[in-house]
Amino acid sequence: MTEKIVKEIKQAVGQWIKDVTIKNSQRVYIDIDPAGVREVAKYLWKDRGARYVIATAIDNRTSFEVLHHLSLDREGGAMVSIRSVLDRDNPRMPSLATIIKAANWIEREMNELMGIEFVGHPDMRRLVLSEDWPQGVYPLRKDFNKS
Amino acid sequence: MSDRRIIPIGPYHPLQEEPELFRLEVDGETVVDLDVEMGWNHRGIEKLCETKTYDQVPFVVERICGICSTSHPLAFVQAVEDAGNIEVPERALYIRTIIGELERLHSHLLWVGLAGHFLGYNTVWMWSWKYREPILDICETVTGNRNHYAMMKVGGVRRDILPEHVDYIMSRLPQIEKFVDLVKGAVLDDPVLHARLKGIGVMTAQDIHDYGAVGPTARASGVPGDVRRDDPYAAYGLVDWNVITVPDGDVFAKAVVRVLEMYETIKIIRQCLEKMPAGEIDSKPKMVAPGEGIGHHEAPRGETFHYVRSDGTNRPIRHKVRAPTYMNLPTYRASVVGESITDATIILAAIDPCYCCTERIAVYKHKGDPNEPIMTGDDLVRLSQEKTARLRKEFGL
Numbered sequence: 069m070t071e072k073i074v075k076e077i078k079q080a081v082g083q084w085i086k087d088v089t090i091k092n093s094q095r096v097y098i099d100i101d102p103a104g105v106r107e108v109a110k111y112l113w114k115d116r117g118a119r120y121v122i123a124t125a126i127d128n129r130t131s132f133e134v135l136h137h138l139s140l141d142r143e144g145g146a147m148v149s150i151r152s153v154l155d156r157d158n159p160r161m162p163s164l165a166t167i168i169k170a171a172n173w174i175e176r177e178m179n180e181l182m183g184i185e186f187v188g189h190p191d192m193r194r195l196v197l198s199e200d201w202p203q204g205v206y207p208l209r210k211d212f213n214k215s
Numbered sequence: 216m217s218d219r220r221i222i223p224i225g226p227y228h229p230l231q232e233e234p235e236l237f238r239l240e241v242d243g244e245t246v247v248d249l250d251v252e253m254g255w256n257h258r259g260i261e262k263l264c265e266t267k268t269y270d271q272v273p274f275v276v277e278r279i280c281g282i283c284s285t286s287h288p289l290a291f292v293q294a295v296e297d298a299g300n301i302e303v304p305e306r307a308l309y310i311r312t313i314i315g316e317l318e319r320l321h322s323h324l325l326w327v328g329l330a331g332h333f334l335g336y337n338t339v340w341m342w343s344w345k346y347r348e349p350i351l352d353i354c355e356t357v358t359g360n361r362n363h364y365a366m367m368k369v370g371g372v373r374r375d376i377l378p379e380h381v382d383y384i385m386s387r388l389p390q391i392e393k394f395v396d397l398v399k400g401a402v403l404d405d406p407v408l409h410a411r412l413k414g415i416g417v418m419t420a421q422d423i424h425d426y427g428a429v430g431p432t433a434r435a436s437g438v439p440g441d442v443r444r445d446d447p448y449a450a451y452g453l454v455d456w457n458v459i460t461v462p463d464g465d466v467f468a469k470a471v472v473r474v475l476e477m478y479e480t481i482k483i484i485r486q487c488l489e490k491m492p493a494g495e496i497d498s499k500p501k502m503v504a505p506g507e508g509i510g511h512h513e514a515p516r517g518e519t520f521h522y523v524r525s526d527g528t529n530r531p532i533r534h535k536v537r538a539p540t541y542m543n544l545p546t547y548r549a550s551v552v553g554e555s556i557t558d559a560t561i562i563l564a565a566i567d568p569c570y571c572c573t574e575r576i577a578v579y580k581h582k583g584d585p586n587e588p589i590m591t592g593d594d595l596v597r598l599s600q601e602k603t604a605r606l607r608k609e610f611g612l
Contacts, residue, residue: 091297091506092297094446095297095508095509097507117424119424119427119429119440120427121427121511121518121520121537122427122520122535122537122541122542124522124533124535126524126532126533127533135522137509137520137522139445139446141440141445144445144446145442145445145446145447146446147446147509147511149509168425168427169425169426169427169545170425170426170427170542170545172545173541173545174537174541194254195253195254196253196254196257197254197257198254207259207262208261208262
């Protein structure tokens with residue numbers, strides 16, 4: 069089942085896919101070219117009817133990873149995470165918020181907490197941080213200094 | 216000329232006793248737009264969890280929310296077990312299911328009570344909170360606490376359910392079922408509530424898909440999403456139960472979903488108590504292998520999602536938490552715009568928002584505009600209660 073889904077995903081948006089890890093039948097991780105995140109997410113969300121769950125941003129110290137998690141609720145409930153690896157010095161990638169409303173808040177949150185720029189986001193205000201929080205200080209980064 | 220103005224609700228206690236700021240833009244009595252301001256209650260839990268060991272994190276995430284206090288630990292331990300491929304004994308899976316369902320039962324009753332209060336049905340409020348007590352008694356007997364059960368751990372559960380407790384829970388279930396009957400009658404057979412709640416705050420299945428809404432909010436719009444069935448975990452795949460969906464999408468549908476779900480919950484608890492095998496309750500894992508894992512649990516308000524990355528040490532290097540209200544709150548824009556301001560409270564209450572779950576990071580300093588007309592949550596609840604009173608009069612009740 070999961071192998072079949074992965075095969076179909078590769079057929080549809082294979083030009084953006086770098087690597088696929090099937091961890092088990094319910095968890096699939098797809099490494100993509102960040103430039104194609106909109107196409108891959110649109111295929112899963114719109115054409116396949118996957119539910120947009122959330123995104124996770126991770127600071128690896130050498131790079132940033134952004135994982136968009138989509139759940140194939142109608143097709144056995146497998147969680148597909150599409151991973152974009154971004155440059156540590158200039159983390160930016162296309163925004164999904166104009167396609168998927170559900171991505172709006174989490175992209176704002178990743179922007180203020182991790183400092184990742186989402187190009188094309190319609191409303192990049194702060195979500196959880198205060199107005200008086202200093203610009204350019206990102207509390208979820210590993211090199212964030214509490215003092 | 217249109218009479219447009221902005222009504223801020225909050226940030227202190229807009230509905231439930233939690234902080235959030237809503238700016239409703241109203242034209243006369245009709246809501247035309249709104250904006251939600253978060254961040255009043257961020258506590259930095261994701262960052263904090265990176266400094267805690269896998270045995271400590273469940274205690275931290277348990278305190279994300281006081282009501283769905285077992286949902287976060289359950290999702291977290293499942294994420295760690297997924298990352299490290301850790302086995303869990305079958306008895307522990309059943310115990311996890313029982314605790315999770317007891318929580319759903321008392322959480323749904325809490326919601327029915329609050330919704331009753333917002334509508335001016337204070338008897339419903341008092342009843343459902345009174346009948347919530349026997350469930351909390353069960354929780355206290357089994358786990359030692361009315362809330363914050365501290366039952367989940369990586370590899371199993373911390374405490375067994377003793378044979379005498381199995382008998383005790385079994386003996387209380389018929390009584391609880393009767394209470395649910397009572398609540399069901401009070402809510403679903405009341406002509407005023409039909410008039411008050413039907414057709415307001417309607418969300419379509421497309422809205423649900425756009426906003427990624429989960430839980431009873433989605434199921435009340437005919438979207439049959441339920442993690443317990445879609446991606447079975449714990450013992451949910453081993454017992455027989457139904458996903459409740461209602462196609463209407465209005466506030467009444469959300470009440471129906473929650474009330475009917477309580478019967479399914481009782482069904483699940485009963486089967487788990489009967490089927491629970493004897494044996495170990497903890498596989499006692501010694502370490503978590505490097506890797507990444509995802510765990511999710513259908514909390515009373517919808518899917519709770521945890522992502523964990525392990526590097527082989529004793530603490531996660533990244534831990535992402537997403538509570539159901541994070542996805543459900545933005546749907547307020549789809550449901551409340553175009554509605555009357557007297558219905559704004561109950562439409563928001565219908566998604567059963569939980570702000571402390573939704574927020575997890577910083578401090579906020581408010582720069583309020585003293586000229587803004589302030590309408591407090593209390594004012595809105597009063598407006599809502601007055602509307603119900605008017606309807607009751609019209610119905611001759």
